[in-house]
Amino acid sequence: MDASPDLPHQGRVPVFNLPRVVTVSIAVLAVIHVVRTVLPDELDLSVLLNLxxxxxxxxxxxxxxxxxxxxxxxxxxxxxxxxxxxxxxxxxxxxxxxxxxxWTGATYALLHGSWVHLIFNAVWLAVFGTPVARRYGVLRYGLLALAGVVVGALVHLFVDPYSLMPLVGASAGISALMAAAARFVFQPPPSFVAGAPWQLPPRPTLQTIPELLRNRPAVLFLGVWFITNLLFGVLALPLGGSEGPIAWDAHLGGFAAGFFLLPLMERGACHARH
Structure with missing residues (x-):
C-alpha cells in the first residue's frame, strides 16, 4: 500500500524565476525607455531636463x-x-x-542613456535585487534602492557641484542592493537538518565588516567592483553603453547607503517576525 500523500500537481517551471517586484522594476525601466525612443527630440529633451x-x-x-x-x-x-x-x-x-x-534626486534613476545602458543595469538588478527582495520583501527592497539613488545623487553633487552633465541611470540604487546582498550571499548556508519536509533552513545572518573582510569571495568581488568604478571614473570612460563617463561617485554613495542601512532593516525584519 502506498502511504505517500497526494502532492499538488507541479506547475511548469518559470523561465525567469525572479521576484515579482524585481520583474516589475525592470519592466518599468524598459517601458519608460521605449516611450522615450518614440518621443520627438524636443519632448524627450524636456523629459531629460525635468527628470x-x-x-x-x-x-x-x-x-x-x-x-x-x-x-x-x-x-x-x-x-x-x-x-x-x-x-x-x-x-x-x-x-x-x-x-x-x-524630485530629480530620485527620478534620474528612471532614465537611461541607451538600450545597452538599460540592459546592463537590468542584468545587475536581476542578480542583486533578487536575493534582497526575497529576504526582505517589497517595501525594504524599494527603500534600499531609493536610499541608494538619493544618496548617490547627493555624493555626486558634493564631488562635482558645477557639473552640467545630466545624471541618469539606476546604477546607484543597484549599487545599494549589491552592497546589501554582499552582506549575506557570500557565505555557505548554515547547517540544518529538517525535522519535517516543509521546514526551511534558517537564513544566513548578516556578516559584520570584519567577517566580510575575511570572506575571500566577497572581498574578491567587491575589490573588482571598486577598482572598476574608480578606474573608469579616473579615465572618464563610458561603461555599459552610457553616453558619458560613469558616475563612480554616485555608485559609491549608493553602495555605502545599502551597506550601512541594511542592518537597520534587518532588525526591523526580525521584530516583524516576533
Missing amino acids: AFIPARWTAAFDPASAAEIVRAAGEGAGRPDIATARQDFARYLVAEPSAMP
Whole structure:
C-alpha cells in the first residue's frame, strides 16, 4: 500500500524565476525607455531636463551667488570655441531661474542613456535585487534602492557641484542592493537538518565588516567592483553603453547607503517576525 500523500500537481517551471517586484522594476525601466525612443527630440529633451539630476542646477538653487562661477566653469576644457559657447549658454539657462527640482534626486534613476545602458543595469538588478527582495520583501527592497539613488545623487553633487552633465541611470540604487546582498550571499548556508519536509533552513545572518573582510569571495568581488568604478571614473570612460563617463561617485554613495542601512532593516525584519 502506498502511504505517500497526494502532492499538488507541479506547475511548469518559470523561465525567469525572479521576484515579482524585481520583474516589475525592470519592466518599468524598459517601458519608460521605449516611450522615450518614440518621443520627438524636443519632448524627450524636456523629459531629460525635468527628470535627470544636474548638479549645477542644485548648486545654483542652494547658492545663487555661484551662478557666475558655474557659467565660467562650463566653458573650461571644451577645446572648441563653439562647444564652449554652447556649454555656457546651457549653464546660463540653468541658472537663470535656479530651482533644485528636488524630485530629480530620485527620478534620474528612471532614465537611461541607451538600450545597452538599460540592459546592463537590468542584468545587475536581476542578480542583486533578487536575493534582497526575497529576504526582505517589497517595501525594504524599494527603500534600499531609493536610499541608494538619493544618496548617490547627493555624493555626486558634493564631488562635482558645477557639473552640467545630466545624471541618469539606476546604477546607484543597484549599487545599494549589491552592497546589501554582499552582506549575506557570500557565505555557505548554515547547517540544518529538517525535522519535517516543509521546514526551511534558517537564513544566513548578516556578516559584520570584519567577517566580510575575511570572506575571500566577497572581498574578491567587491575589490573588482571598486577598482572598476574608480578606474573608469579616473579615465572618464563610458561603461555599459552610457553616453558619458560613469558616475563612480554616485555608485559609491549608493553602495555605502545599502551597506550601512541594511542592518537597520534587518532588525526591523526580525521584530516583524516576533
